[in-house]
Amino acid sequence: MSTDTLHPRSARVAPAWRPAGGGVRGLLVGQWLALRSLRTTWWVLGGASVAMVLLGLLFTSTSESGGPGGRGGPPGLDLADPVALSLGGYNLAALATGVLGVLLVTGEYTSGAVRVTFAAVPQRWPVLLGRAAVLAAVALATTTAAAVAAFLVGQAALGDAGVSLADDGVARAVLGAGLYVTAIGLLGSALGWLLRSTGGAIGTLFGIVFLLPVLGGLLPSSWGPDVVRWLPGQAGSSVLQRVTTADEFAPWTGYAVLCGYLVLLFAAAVVTVRRRDA
Amino acid sequence: MIEIRGLTKRYGDRTAVDDLTVTIRSGRVTGFLGPNGAGKSTTMRVVVGLDRPTAGTVLVDGRRYADLPAPLRAVGALLEARSAHPGRTARDHLRLLAATAGLPRSRVDAVLDLAGLTAVADRRVGVFSLGMGQRLGVATALLGDPATVVLDEPVNGLDPDGVLWIRTLTRRLAAEGRTVLVSSHLMSEMAVTADHLVVLGRGRLVADAPTDDVLRQAGGSSVRVRSPRAVELVDLLAGEGVVLDSPERGLVEVRGLPAAEIGDRAARAGIALHELTPVSASLEEAFMDLTRDEREYRTDAPQEVLA
The missing domain is CATH 3.30.70 (Alpha-Beta Plaits)
Structure with missing residues (x-):
C-alpha cells in the first residue's frame, strides 16, 4: 500500500495552491474590491489624469512665448521637444499616484483593517503582491490613457510643430509616461508596507523621487551625473524621454533599473511584514 | 478546539503572556477573564496568527493557524472595535473578504442580516457608531461560518439590545458545537454567558474551570x-x-x-x-479573589518600588 492511499487528500491537493481559500483569483478579486471601494482611488487617479492633460495643453500652447513664466519654461522640459512638452504633467501625476500607493497601504494600517486581511491570508505576502498587481493594472490603464490624451491634445495645440505617434521614439515615450507613473505608484506601495505611517512613507517617497535629484545636482560635475542617473526617478523617467542624453540611461535600461529597485523594495517589504506583529 | 501549549509572548522586556497552557473546547462558551494587561488580547492575537509567539505553540483543530487551508472558514475573530476601513461600505468590506476566502456572496448577505446591518450595509463604515462597528466586527468574524469563534470584548459599546444579542448568539454558536472563546471585563456578563472560565492574571493562568466551580471555590458561598x-x-x-x-x-x-x-x-x-x-459570591468577588496577587495595577505600592 502506498502512502498516497493512506493520505488520499494530501495527494490530491498538491498542485493547485489556493491561498486563503479563494485562490489566486479570489485574492485578486478581493484586492480589486479593496481598491475600487475607496473613493480616494478614483479621486487621485482621475485628478492625476486630468492634470496631465491640462498641463500638457498649457505647456504646448505657451511654448512660443518661452513656456509658462517667460523664458526658460517649466523646469526640466526641453522646449524644442514637442513630446516632452505635451507629457510635461508626468511629474505631478507620478507624485499623486505615488501618494495613492502609500495611502492604499497605510490606510489599512490606521483603520486596523490590515489585521482582518492578514487573519484571512496568514502568509501575508500574497496580499502585498496582489495589491501591487491591482494597483499597477489600474494605474497603468488610466495614466497611459491620460498620456495618450495629453500627447494628442498637446500636438494639436502645437499645430505644424507637432509630431506623430508614428515618429521615431514617440510611441515609446508616450507609453513610457504611463509606465513611469505606475512604477512610482508601486514605489509608494512598497514604502507604505515598509514604514506603515502615511507621513513617513510620503516623505520618503518625495525625498527619493524629487529631493535626491536636486541634491544630486549639487555634486561635482566630474562624477555627479554618474550618481544621479542611478536614482530611481531619474533612471525610470528616461523611458519617457524621446531622446536620452549621454548622462542618462537608455530608455529601457533606465526603466529596468527602476524596476530593479521595486523588486528589492518589495522583497524587503515581504520579509518585514511577515516578521512583524501585525 | 484551540490548544495553547506553553505560550509566552514578550514585547521588549514586558511579558504579556507567560507560559500559558490551556485547551479551549468546543460545544461550550469559554469566558476569558482577567484584569487589564493580563494578556487576553495578546493570546487571541496569537491564536489568529497576527502576533508571533516568543515561545510555545497554538493549534486550532490540530493545525497551526498559518497552515489552515482557509483560515476564515476555520476561525472567525473579532479583535478590535474598529477593524474596517472607514472609507468602505460594510458590504464592500465583507465582499472583499468573502472573495479572498473563496466564500459565496450569499454569506455576505447572511451575516449582514444576522448582525442587523442590512439597512446600513451600503453606508461607509466611517459613519458607524461604536455599536454598529462592533456588529460589523461580529459579522466579519462569522463570515466564513467558522467552527471556532474568538471574540475580544464583544459587548463593548453595545446597547442593552446588543448585549442580549451577543449573549444569545454566543450561546447558540456553542450549542451548534462550535468552539467559542469570549473575553470580557464584565464578569457579571460572563456569569450568565460562559459555561467555562479561563482566568488570566499578569499573563499567567489563574483558573481553568467550570463557571460554577470558580464561583464556589473562590470566595466560596x-x-x-x-x-x-x-x-x-x-x-x-x-x-x-x-x-x-x-x-x-x-x-x-x-x-x-x-x-x-x-x-x-x-x-x-x-x-x-x-x-x-x-x-453566593458574585463573579466579581470570585475574580478579585483569584487575581489578588496577579493584578498588574494595584493601588498598594509593590514592595520592589519601596525597597
Missing part, C-alpha cells in the same frame, strides 16, 4: 443566619473547616456549612432562626 441566640449558635456551628463571622449583633455569616445543615442543627438545639439565607 456563605450562609447568612440571623438569630436572637446568635452567641449559642456560634458554639453550635464551630468546627473543622467552618469559618464564622459576626459583623453585627444577632447576625452570623457562615462559610463551610450548607444552609440545610445549619437549619437542622439549630432546630435540634431549639434555637429560633429569623433568617437563613444562602449567599
